[in-house]
Amino acid sequence: MTDVAQAEALVFDRMPAWPSVRTETASSHGRILRETVVAERDQPPFDRVMMDGIAIAWRDWAAGRRNFDPIGTQAAGSPELTLRAPGQCIEIMTGAMCPGSADTIIPVERLRREGRLTLISEGTEVERGQFIHPRGSDRRKGDRLLEPGVRIGATEVAVIAGAGYAEIEVAALPRVAVISTGDELVPAGEPIARFQIRSTNEFSIEASLALAGLADIRRERLLDDESEILEAVEDLHHDHDALILSGGVSMGQFDFVPAVLQQHGAQVVFHGVAQRPGRPLLFASSHDGKPIFGLPGNPVSALVCLTRYVIPAFRRAAGLSDPMIEHAVLTEPVSRSGKLTYFMPVKLGWDDQGRQTAEPKPTNTSGDYISLAGTDGFIELPKGRESDPAGTVARVYRW
Ligand code: AMP
Ligand code: MG
Numbered sequence: 001m002t003d004v005a006q007a008e009a010l011v012f013d014r015m016p017a018w019p020s021v022r023t024e025t026a027s028s029h030g031r032i033l034r035e036t037v038v039a040e041r042d043q044p045p046f047d048r049v050m051m052d053g054i055a056i057a058w059r060d061w062a063a064g065r066r067n068f069d070p071i072g073t074q075a076a077g078s079p080e081l082t083l084r085a086p087g088q089c090i091e092i093m094t095g096a097m098c099p100g101s102a103d104t105i106i107p108v109e110r111l112r113r114e115g116r117l118t119l120i121s122e123g124t125e126v127e128r129g130q131f132i133h134p135r136g137s138d139r140r141k142g143d144r145l146l147e148p149g150v151r152i153g154a155t156e157v158a159v160i161a162g163a164g165y166a167e168i169e170v171a172a173l174p175r176v177a178v179i180s181t182g183d184e185l186v187p188a189g190e191p192i193a194r195f196q197i198r199s200t201n202e203f204s205i206e207a208s209l210a211l212a213g214l215a216d217i218r219r220e221r222l223l224d225d226e227s228e229i230l231e232a233v234e235d236l237h238h239d240h241d242a243l244i245l246s247g248g249v250s251m252g253q254f255d256f257v258p259a260v261l262q263q264h265g266a267q268v269v270f271h272g273v274a275q276r277p278g279r280p281l282l283f284a285s286s287h288d289g290k291p292i293f294g295l296p297g298n299p300v301s302a303l304v305c306l307t308r309y310v311i312p313a314f315r316r317a318a319g320l321s322d323p324m325i326e327h328a329v330l331t332e333p334v335s336r337s338g339k340l341t342y343f344m345p346v347k348l349g350w351d352d353q354g355r356q357t358a359e360p361k362p363t364n365t366s367g368d369y370i371s372l373a374g375t376d377g378f379i380e381l382p383k384g385r386e387s388d389p390a391g392t393v394a395r396v397y398r399w
Pocket of ligand 2: 224247248254297
């Protein structure tokens with residue numbers, strides 16, 4: 001049986017890279033940047049005034065002058081005025097260009113009016129160059145501001161817009177079909193018989209991928225019918241970049257997914273991983289290289305496998321540079337068999353040393369999806385150990 005690290009490597013090796021598309025900067029948040037963003041101009045692009053007040057020449061102040069003759073008013077968004085003689089000042093607003101021959105700003109709170117002159121209040125301290133944000137002091141024109149692979153959030157979109165990009169290259173959102181299989185499945189909103197169950201996996205899978213901003217999802221539900229599943233897989237394969245099936249990958253008489261994928265001409269890369277939950281996990285690659293995941297139907301297994309393999313694979317395909325590696329310290333011992341890697345649902349917190357902690361929240365079998373609500377994710381406990389004492393540091397995967 002494939003082990004967890006091998007399974008991850010096999011999936012990563014066969015994941016395509018999604019193409020890039022141009023999108024409007026205004027709607028680029030949540031997408032993954034695919035180009036280098038370069039400074040359009042020096043930043044700030046001119047000596048920028050940081051306070052409302054007056055602009056003076058510092059040498060006037062140094063020579064002992066405390067009253068100034070205002071010769072004009074300068075707002076943000078207009079070209080600079082210039083001081084022409086000693087003792088002059090210009091009334092100035094935040095965001096304006098620093099006037100020519102001026103080098104120091106006195107804030108309005110420190111000023112008094114006396115006739116047509118402006119006086120600097122007694123006790124004011126003045127430093128040369130104060131309240132001026134010098135041209136190019138943040139970045140220079142042509143500097144690289146953002147590199148490909150970052151997710152565009154509030155801070156990144158400001159940089160992109162500020163560098164003058166109305167459009168930007170981002171990773172295309174893959175179209176993904178999420179297919180729940182099972183004769184027993186009934187969606188919420190439809191009448192249900194006592195021998196049927198509510199279908200949950202297609203909803204949790206969609207929520208996970210959509211909240212991570214990693215896919216555009218179409219949900220499907222199918223019966224355990226070999227030819228129906230084959231027909232749907234062939235159809236959906238055409239206009240989707242990846243397929244995620246849930247259910248029907250185990251050894252039961254109605255588990256048709258592995259056989260269907262063979263008939264579809266896909267190469268089954270692995271089927272079965274030394275892990276709990278999620279042992280029946282299957283991964284295949286279609287004849288034209290599209291990834292196909294066969295997740296076990298048990299809701300806890302489906303979500304664990306999605307989070308452990310599918311989400312990281314989609315992050316790579318999108319070109320995200322952050323590998324999202326996170327650890328936590330176990331708060332309680334866990335005992336288990338050493339033959340398999342264990343994924344233990346946890347509630348995350350912090351100890352008084354500032355370390356992240358993981359409190360085990362075992363579910364009541366891998367069918368118990370209700371207990372997962374309120375957990376943050378799971379930790380990975382590698383095979384080969386019979387127990388993991390409190391204090392063990394483990395890798396964390398968040399839902
Ligand atoms: P299977 O992997 O098809 O053998 O299913 C294993 C268990 O998961 C069975 O108890 C199924 O009823 C349950 N199951 C399968 N698919 C779903 C689904 N979409 N939503 C909720 N439970 C499911
Ligand atoms: Mg089934």
